[in-house]
Amino acid sequence: MKAQETKLQGCFILEPTVFEDERGYFFEVFNEKKFAELVGYVPSFVQDNESRSTYGVVRGLHQQRGEHAQAKLVRVIQGRVLDVAVDVREGSPTYGQYVSVELSEDNKRQLFIPRGFLHGFAVLSETAIFSYKCDNFYNKESEDGVFPLDETLNIDWQIPREKMILSEKDKNARKFR
Template identity: 55%
Template sequence: MEIQPTFLEGCFVIKPKIFNDTRGSFVETFSQRVFKKITGLNVNFVQDNQSISKKGTLRGLHFQTGKHAQAKLVRVIQGEVLDVVVDLRPESKTYKKHFSMVLNDHNNFQLFIPRGFAHGFLTLSDKAIFVYKCDNYYHKTSESGIIFDDPDLAIDWKLNTAEILLSEKDKKLLRIKDIQDAGKT
């Protein structure tokens, strides 16, 4: 397993080793021992989630606030997505900066997202199965989010806005400056 830091402190790309033979393949998707040795972080995942999305579906940019904040380990087991994270930690030198990468079932890359980040993804393939581990349980009243097309973030989602499918909830998300003013980051 190879773990590489991104330019966002605490955010890592994980490249697992894939073992192929005539029967198929095997991959160890996570090792807490290896992760801690390389990153110095001791993460205890308590909840696993899975979503299935059709092409153009954008889920995000979501985050949990306060003591219910979540670190996540995300990956795609079928299809392809553009995965995006935004640093919402006011004390961070990369505050309000974002990182994006393609995750798919060919590269098997994963992204570790620390607490204090917003997260979203856009389905690029006809269908994608997206899974993620969280180190804290979902808490409905602590949920928040940033609208995907916030001009202050200027995220290139790789699709035209007309091609993007959003939930009713995600259509109503606020801009980052409005969330800051409300004290939700």
């Protein structure tokens, strides 16, 4: 496995070593020892989540605040998405900046997003199955979010606006500023 730190400190793109032959492929999705070597620490993951979505769905930008903040290790099992992390750590030199990376069943990349980030993704394929590990349990009272089409962030979701599908919660989320 290889890791590349993004411009947002603590946020890493992870690329597995894939072994392929005529039978198919094999790779380690997660190895605690290797993860610690590459990222510098290992969160204690306590919850795995999975969603299935269709083309044009934009989920996010979401986070858990305070003691319920979550680090996430995200990947795509089927299809392809544009995954986005926005730094909202107070005092961070990259506050308000984002990274986006295409995650797909073909490239098998993962994105590690530490606590203190908004997170979202847009489905670029006909359907996508998205999976992620969290280092803290979901808490409804601690959920927060920002409108994914906020002009201040100016995220290129790679989906024409008229084809985007947003939940009512995301449509009504607050502005970044």
